[in-house]
Amino acid sequence: MPLVPLSKIADARSGDKGEGSNVGVMARSAAAYAFLKDKLTPDVVRAHMHAINRGTVVRYEADGLAVLNFILADSLGGGGSASLRTDAQGKTHGLALLRLVLDVPQSVLDSIPRSS
Amino acid sequence: MAHKDKVLVANGQGFWGDSLLGPIRLCREGPIDYLTLDYLAEVTMSILQKQFLRDPKVGFATDFVRMIERTAPELVGKGIKVVANAGGVNPMACKDATIAALRSRGFGGVKVAVVEGDNIYGQLDELLAAGEQLKNMDSGAPLASVRARVSSANVYLGAFPTAEALDRGAQIVITGRGTDPGLVLGPLIHEFGWKRDEYDKLAAGTIAGHIVECGAQCTGGNYVDWRAVENMALIGYPIVEAAPDGTFVVTKHAGTGGLVTPRSILHQLVYEMGDPRNYIGPDCTADFTSIRMEQVGPDRVRCSGARGGAPTPTYKVSISYQDGWKALGQLTISGPDALDKAKLCAEIVWRRLAYDGVTFSDDQKLVEFVGANVCHAGIDVPHASDPSEVVLRIGVKGADKAKIDRFGYELVPLVTSGPPGVTGFAGGRPHATEIIGFWPALMKKDRVATKVSLFES
Numbered sequence: 001m002p003l004v005p006l007s008k009i010a011d012a013r014s015g016d017k018g019e020g021s022n023v024g025v026m027a028r029s030a031a032a033y034a035f036l037k038d039k040l041t042p043d044v045v046r047a048h049m050h051a052i053n054r055g056t057v058v059r060y061e062a063d064g065l066a067v068l069n070f071i072l073a074d075s076l077g078g079g080g081s082a083s084l085r086t087d088a089q090g091k092t093h094g095l096a097l098l099r100l101v102l103d104v105p106q107s108v109l110d111s112i113p114r115s116s
Numbered sequence: 117m118a119h120k121d122k123v124l125v126a127n128g129q130g131f132w133g134d135s136l137l138g139p140i141r142l143c144r145e146g147p148i149d150y151l152t153l154d155y156l157a158e159v160t161m162s163i164l165q166k167q168f169l170r171d172p173k174v175g176f177a178t179d180f181v182r183m184i185e186r187t188a189p190e191l192v193g194k195g196i197k198v199v200a201n202a203g204g205v206n207p208m209a210c211k212d213a214t215i216a217a218l219r220s221r222g223f224g225g226v227k228v229a230v231v232e233g234d235n236i237y238g239q240l241d242e243l244l245a246a247g248e249q250l251k252n253m254d255s256g257a258p259l260a261s262v263r264a265r266v267s268s269a270n271v272y273l274g275a276f277p278t279a280e281a282l283d284r285g286a287q288i289v290i291t292g293r294g295t296d297p298g299l300v301l302g303p304l305i306h307e308f309g310w311k312r313d314e315y316d317k318l319a320a321g322t323i324a325g326h327i328v329e330c331g332a333q334c335t336g337g338n339y340v341d342w343r344a345v346e347n348m349a350l351i352g353y354p355i356v357e358a359a360p361d362g363t364f365v366v367t368k369h370a371g372t373g374g375l376v377t378p379r380s381i382l383h384q385l386v387y388e389m390g391d392p393r394n395y396i397g398p399d400c401t402a403d404f405t406s407i408r409m410e411q412v413g414p415d416r417v418r419c420s421g422a423r424g425g426a427p428t429p430t431y432k433v434s435i436s437y438q439d440g441w442k443a444l445g446q447l448t449i450s451g452p453d454a455l456d457k458a459k460l461c462a463e464i465v466w467r468r469l470a471y472d473g474v475t476f477s478d479d480q481k482l483v484e485f486v487g488a489n490v491c492h493a494g495i496d497v498p499h500a501s502d503p504s505e506v507v508l509r510i511g512v513k514g515a516d517k518a519k520i521d522r523f524g525y526e527l528v529p530l531v532t533s534g535p536p537g538v539t540g541f542a543g544g545r546p547h548a549t550e551i552i553g554f555w556p557a558l559m560k561k562d563r564v565a566t567k568v569s570l571f572e573s
Contacts (some may be wrong), residue, residue, distance in 0.1 A: 011340040011379065016389040018254055018556065024386025024461075051494025062392040062405040065382060069389050077482065081159050081552045084444055084482035084511040091338075092491040098340070099495050 001103045005054060009104060009112055010036060012094035017071060018078035021090025023097050025068045031111035033066035039102060045070050048100045052093065070097070120302045120358055123307045125300050125324075126355040129153035129200075130294065130331030132177055138331055138353045139183050143190035143383050148355060148368035149307075151191070152299035153200040154329055155180060161293060162436035164204035165237060165268035174193055175206035176213070184288070185217040192223050195287075199299050203292045205235055205268060211571055212292050218573035226573040229286035231277040235295040236559075237269045240390035242564065250433060250557040259557065260469070263437040267552065271431045271559070274398030275321070276312070277566045293434060296399055297325025300356060308360040312399070319402035319424025320362035321422055322395070327366055327384050327419075328354040328402075334384035335415075336374030347373025350416075365412065373564045376417055378409035398432070398561075401425040415561040430558040439553030441520040444482075444511030445527040448540030451504045458485050458508045458534040464534055465510060474479025474519055476512050484509040507540070513551060520548035 006012075006025070010033040014023040023041065025034035034081030042057040049057075062069060075093060077085040087093070126148040128139035132155040142148055147443040155177035168175030180202030184191070189196060203210045207230045218226050236243065239262070243250070250259035250269075259266070270293035279302045281289045289302070301321035304310065310317045327334050334354050345351075352372025357365040366381055387406055389395075395402040406423035449458045462483045468490060469475065483489045486507035489500035512523045524546040531538050 007340070011383065013338065013340070013383045013387050017388060018554070022386070022389055024383075024389055026382050026386065036422060052492075060391055060393075064405045065385070065407070067386055067392065069386060069392055071390065073268070078513075080554045081550075082439060082442075082513065084513060086484055086486060086509060086564065087491050094340075096492040096495055098444065099492060099497065109151070 001105050002109065003101050004104050004109065005098060006100045006102055007098035009108060010098070012098050014090050014092070014094035016076060016079065016089040018054070019076055020071060020073040021075045021093050023070045023072065023094050025070065025097065027066040028113065029108070029111040030066065031108045035104065035108045036068060037061060040068060042070065044100070045097065049075070049093070049096060052096060117218070119308050119359065123150070123303065123358050124148045124355055125150040125303050125358060126153060126353060127152050127154070127300070127328040127331055128353050129155065130329065130333060131155070131157065132179060132333055136183070140187050140190070140354050142355070142374070143187050143196060145372060145433050148196060150199060150303045151196050153180065153183070153198070153202065154292060154296050154299060156201045156204065157392065158434050158436060158554045159552050161205065161268045161270055164206070166203050171436070173209050173480050176204040176210035177202040179439065180210065181217050184214050186223060188218055188221045188223050194227060197282065197303065198288045198478060199302055200289070201291045201294055203230065203290045205237070205270070205292065208230060214288060214290065215221065215571060215573045217233070224573055227286045228288045228290065228571045228573065229275065229281035229284065230569045230571070231289065231291040231566065232569070233279060233564055234271045234273045234291070236271055236564070240266065240269055243522070245560065247522045247558050247561070250435065250559060253556040253558065255544070257514050260556065262437045262553070262555065267438060269433060269435045271433050271564050272398055273431070274298055274476045274565060275301035275305055277398065277568050279305035281568045282306035282320065284568065286570060294328040297397060298399070298557070300325030300328060301399065304358050313399045313427060315424035316422055317362040318400040320364065320422035321358070322397050322400060322402045322424070323404060323422050324356045324358060324364045327381055328356055330384060330387060332374060332493065333387060334381050335368050335376055336380055339380060345374055346354060349373060362422055362474065363418065367417050369417045376415040377411060378417055381417055381419070385453055396428055398427060399425050429561055431561050431564060433557040433559050435529050435555035435557060437555055438513045439551045440513055441517045441548040442511060442513035442522045442545040442551050443524050443548050444509065444525065445543065445546035446507050446509045446540070447527065447530060447538055448505060448507050450537035450539070453502055454506045455485055455488050455501070456535070457537065458506045461508050461530050461534050462510055464530060466525045469523060469534045472522070474522050476514065480508070480514050481513055482511045499535055513547070517548045
């Protein structure tokens with residue numbers, strides 16, 4: 001199976017949630033969603049974002065939207081005006097997660113629309 | 117009153133500081149019925165409250181008044197209604213300034229409404245005495261533990277007072293703190309006569325409001341597939357074309373930049389999302405997963421199927437408090453060996469401060485090498501280990517203001533007493549600035565009294 005970044009099969013957007021951030025991962029096809037629901041676990045996200053997020057990772061599944069929503073509990077260095085970090089609002093956390101390299105079946109890659 | 121079968125509600129401002137072009141272009145470049153504008157964030161409320169305590173004529177979003185001044189001919193000429201949370205902690209002063217601006221441009225007879233009741237700063241002790249603990253929703257600590265340092269306290273009001281203001285004939289509605297989606301939901305309640313228990317419709321209006329509340333973030337701004345976004349410079353701000361049954365089309369003016377597709381809308385639907393099945397607003401709960409999206413034309417996406425539920429018995433309260441001090445500075449370090457030299461610079465700052473007996477714990481310090489993978493720390497990216505130049509961002513925080521200010525003295529000296537190639541010190545010496553802590557809490561709805569008042573220019 002090809003090793004590809006998550007960005008090949010999903011979009012993401014992130015923003016702040018108190019002292020943490022959320023990353024909404026939007027699968028680009030039904031097959032990609034099924035694959036990610038199985039493989040993109042909170043543990044996988046937590047390990048990938050270990051230097052950004054010091055807290056827990058909780059995952060919500062939105063089947064109808066083919067979205068997995070991750071809440072990173074402590075990812076802003078304090079949050080709000082207490083943060084000294086460049087990215088005090090977690091704006092770039094979505095793109096950080098999209099860099100995750102996964103072993104994706106060819107059938108899932110083939111299911112992604114070329115653009116929309 | 118007969119209800120319209122379609123209402124156009126636009127968002128021209130996603131936050132205080134958004135482009136000045138959003139509102140004027142929405143008014144000029146095509147039809148809209150409502151212009152909504154969002155000015156408030158948690159930190160903003162605290163800043164406005166402090167301004168108000170120094171001067172009772174301020175404490176609101178002054179940019180709003182300039183926006184009204186600029187767009188008044190279009191607003192009045194086309195009968196566009198405006199809903200904005202520009203009132204901050206002083207909506208009456210915002211109303212006075214708005215009316216003065218309208219009169220100065222010769223527009224008399226414009227009805228301006230003010231929604232009050234969100235600001236509970238002056239009632240805090242009364243509320244605490246009455247048994248509202250205003251516990252921090254995250255930590256569980258009672259507000260009493262930081263009471264002396266509280267700098268603002270506001271309830272997130274719902275959309276019905278805004279609808280009432282519109283029912284009474286207002287063309288401009290100025291509110292204090294309300295939810296962002298309520299800016300859109302209020303006009304829809306007014307236009308379609310939605311009732312307090314029509315939860316699916318209220319949820320639809322809430323979701324529509326959420327989709328447009330960050331301006332161009334649903335029309336191709338901050339979009340992963342950014343190369344596919346045409347004419348981002350003149351990106352179109354979003355318009356909700358709502359129907360009485362709770363369905364709506366998200367669109368933008370023809371000829372503007374950006375794009376509206378189910379994919380662009382989904383990007384915004386997930387923004388700052390918690391549990392997608394249970395979005396809790398003041399007027400209803402909303403199930404974001406119930407929304408179905410369908411492209412029904414160029415830059416037109418129809419949204420349907422919204423489901424909602426009864427609201428909770430509490431309002432969310434946004435409280436801010438003084439939470440210490442911070443200082444932050446930056447220097448640019450050129451190559452060769454930019455990263456190694458930047459690391460040395462940081463070490464020098466800490467050692468010089470330590471010589472003077474000033475130390476900080478790891479939690480109170482920040483060192484970033486911008487250009488060497490700060491945003492995606494810990495993730496393998498190309499070229500992070502040997503950038504041609506880096507920006508050293510270095511900062512501290514803590515309760516002792518004098519200590520934070522002492523830090524600021526040791527940054528710029530690196531230009532002459534550090535490694536070669538250190539520059540970019542234009543900002544001068546960093547000074548201690550206040551950290552404003554955010555304290556989210558809940559309180560019973562029946563303790564809040566809202567009031568709508570009507571005025572005329």
